[in-house]
Amino acid sequence: MNLGLLGAGLVLGIAACGSGLGIGCCANAAIGAWKKCFISNKAAPMTFLVFAGFPLTQTFYAFILMGQIKTAAFANPDNGLLYLAFAVASGLAIGFTAFVQGKAGAFACDALAETGKGFAQYISVIGISEPVALFAMVLTMISL
Numbered sequence: 001m002n003l004g005l006l007g008a009g010l011v012l013g014i015a016a017c018g019s020g021l022g023i024g025c026c027a028n029a030a031i032g033a034w035k036k037c038f039i040s041n042k043a044a045p046m047t048f049l050v051f052a053g054f055p056l057t058q059t060f061y062a063f064i065l066m067g068q069i070k071t072a073a074f075a076n077p078d079n080g081l082l083y084l085a086f087a088v089a090s091g092l093a094i095g096f097t098a099f100v101q102g103k104a105g106a107f108a109c110d111a112l113a114e115t116g117k118g119f120a121q122y123i124s125v126i127g128i129s130e131p132v133a134l135f136a137m138v139l140t141m142i143s144l
Helices: 003-039 048-075 077-115 119-127 130-143
Strands: none
Touching (some): 003 077, 077 130
């Protein structure tokens, strides 16, 4: 059994779980924020979808990394345990950043619904965790 191939699947699965959790967290907040807007007869900004969509990018990063791990695992199956370890560690790093983005997006939805201000600041804060996922992907690819 090639453990590296198992890792290739796990990196995507773990990161996608983080994306799903982050999107779900923010989507729930977006719905609640839209409800606040509707109740107070204010415009309901569609920009909440931008906040909710941020965690999706981590799934793409993991997909790219999955391909690299798969290639490495086929080329050198004797290092399967190493590739599995890289995959799990990277998948967790990428998945956690997606979850954190979703939580930040949830608060951004609430704040924007109440004040109608601060979109650029909220985007900036949500985006701060993005490089962590990128670094996890790139540095793992370099290490393979």
